Amino acid sequence: ExxxxxxxxxxxxxxxxxxxxxxxxxxxxxxxxxxxxxxxxxxxxxxxxxxxxxxxxxxxxxxxxxxxxxxxxxxxxxxxxxxxxxxxxxxxxxxxxxxxxxxxxxxxxxxxxxxxxxTEENSALSSFYNSEDESKLFLPKLPTLPKSEEKSDEIMNLLGEVxxxxxxxxxxxxxxxxxxxxxxxxxxxxxxxxxxxxxxxxxxxxxxxxxxxxxxxxxxxxxxxxxxxxxxxxxCLSEVTRMARKFTHISTLLQYLHLSLTCMCEAWEDILMQMDLRLTKFVQEKNTNTQVQDEFLELLLWGQSSPELQALLMNQLTVKGLKKLGQSIESSYSSIQKLVISHLQSGSEALLYHLSEVKGMCLWKQKFEPLGLDSAAIEGAITAVGSFSLKANELLQVIDKSMKNFKAFFRWLYVAMLRMCEEHVPPELNKMTQKDIAFVADFLSEHFSENEELFDRKGKYFNVERVGQYLKDEDEDLVSPPNTKGNQWLKFLQESTHLKESPLLFPSFPQKSLHFVKRMMESVIEQCLQKPAVSFVCCxxxxxxxxxxxxxxxxxxxxxxxxxxxxxxxxxxxxxxxxxxxxxxxxxxxxxxxxxxxxxxxxxxxxxxxxxxxxxxxxxxxxxxxxxxxxxxxxxxxxxxxxxxxxxxxxxxxxxxxxxxxxxxxxxxxxxxxxxxxxxxxxxxxxxxxxxxxxxxxxxxxxxxxxxxxxxxxxxxxxxxxxxxxxxxxxxxxxxxxxxxxxxxxxxxxxxxxxxxxxxxxxxxxxxxxx
Missing domain, CATH: 2.130.10.10 (YVTN repeat-like/Quinoprotein amine dehydrogenase)
Structure with missing residues (x-):
């Protein structure tokens, strides 16, 4: 009892x-x-x-x-x-x-x-634990994410102990x-x-x-x-540990790149769309049939503007608003540029390094073949990371070009608006060479043309600001892909039958956004991560x-x-x-x-x-x-x-x-x-x-x-x-x-x-x- x-x-x-x-x-x-x-x-x-x-x-x-x-x-x-x-x-x-x-x-x-x-120990595993940080000899330390990002201090904790x-x-x-x-x-x-x-x-x-x-x-x-x-x-404890550690590094780096791109999207401000929206409103309200770029070119060449353009500049944009817009664009572009260079490119390099080491593992068939590593899947992952790096580099070029264009354009427009107000123009701003005029004219011709299809999709006719399209998480193609006309390298590749389809060259996807290429890379690497899993049948x-x-x-x-x-x-x-x-x-x-x-x-x-x-x-x-x-x-x-x-x-x-x-x-x-x-x-x-x-x-x-x-x-x-x-x-x-x-x-x-x-x-x- x-x-x-x-x-x-x-x-x-x-x-x-x-x-x-x-x-x-x-x-x-x-x-x-x-x-x-x-x-x-x-x-x-x-x-x-x-x-x-x-x-x-x-x-x-x-x-x-x-x-x-x-x-x-x-x-x-x-x-x-x-x-x-x-x-x-x-x-x-x-x-x-x-x-x-x-x-x-x-x-x-x-x-x-x-x-x-x-808790099992062996000599091979101990040597791996001691040399696990060898990647630090070849790769720069990944910079900490901006403090505004909540997970900035915690992301690397996923790796934990060796x-x-x-x-x-x-x-x-x-x-x-x-x-x-x-x-x-x-x-x-x-x-x-x-x-x-x-x-x-x-x-x-x-x-x-x-x-x-x-x-x-x-x-x-x-x-x-x-x-x-x-x-x-x-x-295969030693091999499993090496392989798992590499793939954990890869998963952590994917998370790091995702957070870096999130920070870039936060750095891009909606104020950058003001020029596009105001130009669209200007087109819809003006009575004349002249093109917007023609009106701006007339102001550039002859210093004369229509009443509608003058009202747009003086009433809607204003001198103060133009100055603020110029500062916002420069600040936003600089922040995005720094994130691409310090975070995206560094993370992509580390990702390529670890994937290349996994590729080397799968070639050592005696050790790693029983664990199911798929060399084709790993090769595809390396190619996807390469494409992402190319797209990040393309964004850098677009930012650099946009900063130069906007700086010259805003400097000229600021002087033109001061003259409309009959205010004093500082001498250092009043000097504009023929080369500067040609530069602004090219910018107006390329960026200020109306696009009826764009209005149906975005609610605006213009795409003056070109960086934001790379950061939109959408499946649609870029509204204004980069102009590759005159690029000698691309011309050489297109004319070369041997290099055109070479696996040694990463595809660039010129029509796609950075978000699209990143999602494609994550999908390929996720498939790569699934491949090595061993299957056991219970008895x-x-x-x-x-x-x-x-x-x-x-x-x-x-x-x-x-x-x-x-x-x-x-x-x-x-x-x-x-x-x-x-x-x-x-x-x-x-x-x-x-x-x-x-x-x-x-x-x-x-x-x-x-x-x-x-x-x-x-x-x-x-x-x-x-x-x-x-x-x-x-x-x-x-x-x-x-x-x-x-x-x-x-x-x-x-x-x-x-x-x-x-x-x-x-x-x-x-x-x-x-x-x-x-x-x-x-x-x-x-x-x-x-x-x-x-x-x-x-x-x-x-x-x-x-x-x-x-x-x-x-x-x-x-x-x-x-x-x-x-x-x-x-x-x-x-x-x-x-x-x-x-x-x-x-x-x-x-x-x-x-x-x-x-x-x-x-x-x-x-x-x-x-x-």
Whole structure:
């Protein structure tokens, strides 16, 4: 009969808060005293341990989504990943400023995620870590984006540390994908059935364990445990790390170029369109049939203007307005010019450098061919980046030419308007040579001609300002493409049959805008990034028994730890309330597919550290089902020598009585959770904290777990009573050929769990009985 001691130990409560919205996911940071919460409104919250104080909140947005389904921290604690079910996206968020740094789409909604760091070391990988920054020897440091851009300080945080880390995503229809550094897809899985409930990749990359929920014909859930051999990634760890790092650099540079172009668009001002709009209005209101450029040429050559032109200049444009327009154009063009030179060109050079290195990798077929690098796709990406660089250079030429033209034009027009006002003209402005007159005449002839087609599309006849068309995010061709007449190089290329279609020359797309070429480049590189992903087909080992007909509740899943012989092991914790409501089952399986694995359950349970399990327990009806937070020591259970001989032809519930048990004493390591229907728990053993969430997902309490007894009132009397009336537990031994374990993964990372109450089925090799 299950019962609890009458007294409790001293877990010191350090915070309590009523939340306005139910919480769906929560996860502690692996490095700092921070916990991330996601609620039903799609809001992401970050709280600090002290008084459970809110650090920031990230509200849902139209460009992302409102249904957060899973959370995961990057191992360094600087990036938080969360998945959105309604828009099928995964978002990487900067922790410092709550900024969305990267978003990528998924084929299926993500139901669980796990972000781990590779701990396996070899000499080749160590040399790569040491030489990873060799690109700095050849490439200039990318300048920081203007401070007006929100993400300027955070964009490079996407790269993070050099050591490889992998974000594993699972979803519906057995969908599982692996992303190096949380950005670059290195593997996809096929053959997994059901919806992924939980997953874990071993830190040595040798195996991936997945728990899925499969619905039977009568819609009853069945829980399946699957272990996949990912030995290819482990065997090619050095190559995978090099390739992933390069592609992460490439993805980051694409983001950098996108933000640079955004800054350029912000630098371009709408005031630059005033000349075009006023000239259009002038044409529509004037009574004469003369062309606008003819009227300006008459003013240039003879110093005479029609009443309509004089009214346009003096009443609408004004001397003061002309001066302001000239200053705006010069300032705007200078800002855009600097961004193109310092950001676009530098980013394009770095992109070409890294893509060229990836091309070199794919030519080393012995090393990189098994990983699926596509040389044709990489070549296409290099060509696309080259075209983008050419278009950026073309924009520079247009800016340079426009600045010279406008400077000469505004200087002449300013003097002409002063004369119309009969005001004094400064001597330094009054000198205009024949060459200057010819220059302005050419400018008027080229830019001041009416275009009826342009009026239909843009609402104006003129396109005096030529830079803005390059920055418009539209699929239409340039209104006024650059005049290439007389260009000797282009003439030479057109007349050369051998060079005309040469793959050594980048196509220039003279009719397209900079935005169009950038989108084309992003599309080609995105295809290039998808190509190398390895595909794994899952196979259940024939020796691993399958559980059917048993209701299983999975509580927490797949912590990997070292055993005595330094072999990595996976663990899963679960319970079977219909078979043994007072037992916790712990399943262990080696990360090497030739070894075995583990599992756990009750109301909720989490590994606290190497030797302790944190559990939320519920009392019997006689005890009014009161909730208790307890620490369960695992040392004696994991060292149990009695072995259970699994009969593979029988179901687990048919032989559960034969599973041997081990007596455990909790002593004073528990505390009643008064006035709270506790249901879930998240822990961080490194920080010695636990966060308990109520069944209605609104009530949270935070505890410091390792507190001296004298800190709380009445601790001595509690301990004395607890020694007599302790909470006992029992646990079965390990299966044949399996070994005990000692340590868990570094950082005590707890994966965010999506809290659902479902019936599940699973296999077990060891059990722990609460008595």
């Amino acid at each position: 299950s019962r609890f001691p009458s007294e409790q130990s001293s877990f010191r409560q350090v915070g309590e808060k009523q939340l306005p919205n139910p919480v769906l996911c929560m996860a502690w940071s692996p490095k700092r005293d921070l916990i991330a919460l996601a609620n039903t409104t799609g809001e992401l919250l970050l709280h600090r341990l002290a008084s459970f104080q809110r650090v920031w909140s990230l509200p849902p947005s139209e460009c992302t989504g409102k249904e957060i389904t899973a959370l995961a921290w990057r191992p360094d604690g600087k990036i938080l990943a969360f998945s959105l079910g309604d828009t099928k996206q995964v978002v990487l968020c900067g922790v410092e400023k709550a900024e969305i740094l990267h978003v990528f789409p998924m084929q299926h909604p993500v139901t669980c995620m796990h972000w781990m760091e590779v 050591r490889l880390n992998v974000l594993v995503l699972g979803g519906d229809a057995g969908f599982v994908e692996l992303y190096a550094y949380g950005m670059y897809k290195i593997a996809t899985l096929t053959g997994v059935s059901g919806t992924c409930r939980s997953l874990s990749l071993s830190s040595d990359l040798k195996s991936l364990s997945v728990i899925t929920e499969v619905r039977s014909a009568d819609n009853n859930p069945e829980i399946c445990y699957i272990q996949l051999d990912t030995g290819l990634l482990s065997d 259940l080992p024939s020796s691993f028994p399958r559980v059917t007909g048993v209701c299983v509740n999975v509580i927490c899943f797949l912590r990997y730890r070292w055993n005595d012989k330094k072999a990595k092991m996976h663990y899963v914790l679960f319970c079977m309330p219909e078979v043994s409501p007072s037992k916790l089952y712990l399943l262990r399986k080696g990360t090497d597919p030739n070894r075995p694995n583990y599992i756990y359950s009750c109301l909720d349970a989490r590994f606290y550290d190497d030797e302790m399990l944190t559990v939320v327990l519920q009392g019997s009806e006689e005890e009014n089902r009161r909730r208790v937070l307890a620490q369960l020591p695992l040392a004696s259970a994991l060292s149990c020598e009695t072995e259970f001989n699994w009969q593979t032809h029988l179901r687990l519930d048919q032989q559960s009585g034969a599973i041997p048990c081990q007596e455990l004493v909790l002593g004073n390591q528990w505390r009643e959770l008064e006035s709270m229907k506790a249901q879930f728990v998240a822990v961080n053993g490194i920080r010695k904290v636990a966060c308990v969430l109520s069944a209605n997902l609104r009530h949270i309490r935070v505890f410091e777990m390792d507190v001296e007894d004298e800190d709380d009132e009445g601790a001595d009397s509690q301990n004395a009573s607890a020694d007599q009336d302790g909470l006992d537990a029992s646990m079965t031994s390990q299966g044949p050929g399996e070994e005990s374990v000692e340590a868990e993964d570094e950082g005590g990372e707890q994966k965010g769990a999506v809290f659902q109450k479902t019936e599940e089925h699973l296999e077990s090799e060891e059990a722990l009985e609460l008595s």
